[in-house]
Amino acid sequence: MPALLPPIALPNNDADPFSDELLENPLPLHEALREAGPISYLSLYGVYALARYEHVRAALSNWQDFQSSAGVGLSNFRREQPWRPPSLLLEADPPRHDAPRRVLSKILGPRALRKLREDWIADATALVDAVLANGPEFDAVTALAQAFPLRVFPDAIGIGQEGRENLLPYGDHLFNAFGPANSLVANGAVRAPELSSWTNAQCQREALADRGFGADIWAAADRGEITYEQAPVVVRSLLSAGVDTTVHGLSATLFAMATNPRQWQRLREQPASIRTAFDEAVRWESPVQTFFRTATRDVHLGDAVIPEGEKILMFLGAANRDPRRWDEPDQFDLSRDPSGHVGFGMGIHQCVGQHVARLEAEALLSALARRVERIELAGPAVRHHNNTLRAWQSIPVEVTLV
Incomplete structure (x- = not known):
């Protein structure tokens, strides 16, 4: 793909954030983008980039100017056909976004948790x-971070x-598809029809147990809160976004503990810090690294203008390590108080299942802290590359029991 010329006076960066090198270690790029100014231009893809906390948070919260309904990936739904029906939460804006969001917020609320x-603990x-x-x-990764959510x-x-x-492979392909059509997408596309077919089948009423989040979503359709056509798509949102992100959040937390023994000791001595640990890990590692938005009008940011219809790549991982914040x-x-991090998004599209993920983390870390005095790496940890997610494939550890 030929590089595109940057708009006049806008910092240009010709790096590929979806290359193997930068998926392995995006931190140098994040720093370069933050230091370049409030906004940069990624010439390889012809998109605008936000990396500072202030501007990423503002864009995430401003759905009126930075829409999700044109796709939260590189693909622009104004001009391209999405590979699957768009999410009613992640890839929709008000008013289409509102009813599904209300339904899920209630179903995943404090009463349900x-x-x-008790059962999850x-x-x-x-x-x-x-x-x-x-x-x-x-x-x-495999023994705990993947096994428990599944x-x-x-x-x-x-x-x-x-x-x-x-x-897991379905979610992996979904998050890869938010990026460019690179080898990661091509590898996942081989099984995409099979995985999509299986996932869609699980969202139908007859496939779900009589009790559970899925049944509650269909019951909301019975009450007219959402339509019957929307119900399976809302269930699919849980299956699409509720597993991989939690797995990688747990992996990030376990890696943090294995490489920061004093923090593990603090967690064991202060059980109340378990909740902080998960959010601090999400800030520190940012399992969801990037999301795109599309400008609905000419948006002025400092001396720069993002033209209407253009894509904006928000670097959540860079914002979560911004020394300005x-x-x-x-x-x-x-x-640290990690509240305010953008690892779960911000505004009306903030992750509706974040409290579910926190409960999974609390249950797993509590169980581990009761049995394990020390956790440390037993070999090199290996990254799993994904166009959107910062993930681990393997974290070999050795523990010392209490």
Whole structure:
């Protein structure tokens, strides 16, 4: 793809944020974009880039000027056909976004989580006990960060046991598809029809248990709060965004603990810091690194103008390490108040399931803290590359039991 000329007087960056090199380590690019100014131009893709906390947060909150309904990936739905029906939450704006959001916010609210809490803590305890029974060394990604969400979240939705292994590759392809049509997308496209077919089948009323988030969504359709056509798409939103992001958030937390032994000790001594730990890990690692928006009008930002209809790439990971907002942002620190990070988005499109993810993290970390005095790396951790997500493929650890 030929590089496009930058608008006059706008800082130009010809890097490819979706290259293997920068997916492996995006931090140098993040710093360069932050230091270049409030806005840069990525000439390789012809898109505008925001990397400072102030401007990323503002754009995330301003759905009127920075729309999601034209797609939150590089593809512009004004000009291109999406590969699957757009999400009613992530890829929609008011008024189309409002009813599905209200329904999910209620279903995933505090009352529902209180009901799940005891069972999830018991499930986490059983999982940790089973993992530790096999010895002090294990892979924290596969044994814990993947296993626990795949164990409890589909149960909460009400889908069956068979085929749950499809959720991770489906989500991986979905988040890859927000980027350019590179090798990551091509690799996932091989199984995309099969995975999409399986996922869509799980969203139908007859496939879901009589009780659970899925049944509650269909019950909302019975009450006329959403349409029957919308119901399976809302269920799909949970299956699409509720597994991978939590897996990578948990992986980030476990990696942080394995590489910051004093912070693990602090967590064990101060159990109330468990909730802080997950949010600090989401700030520090930002499992969701980027999202796109599209300008609905000519938007002025400082001396620059983002023309109507142009794509804006928001670097959430860069914003979450912006020294203008955070002291010593590259440090994982449980004494920090990480609230206000943009790892779950901001504004009306902020992650509706973030409290569910926090409960999963609290259950798993609590169970681990009761049994494990020390956790440390037992070998090199290996990244998993994704166009949108910052993820780990493997985190080999060794633990010392209490």
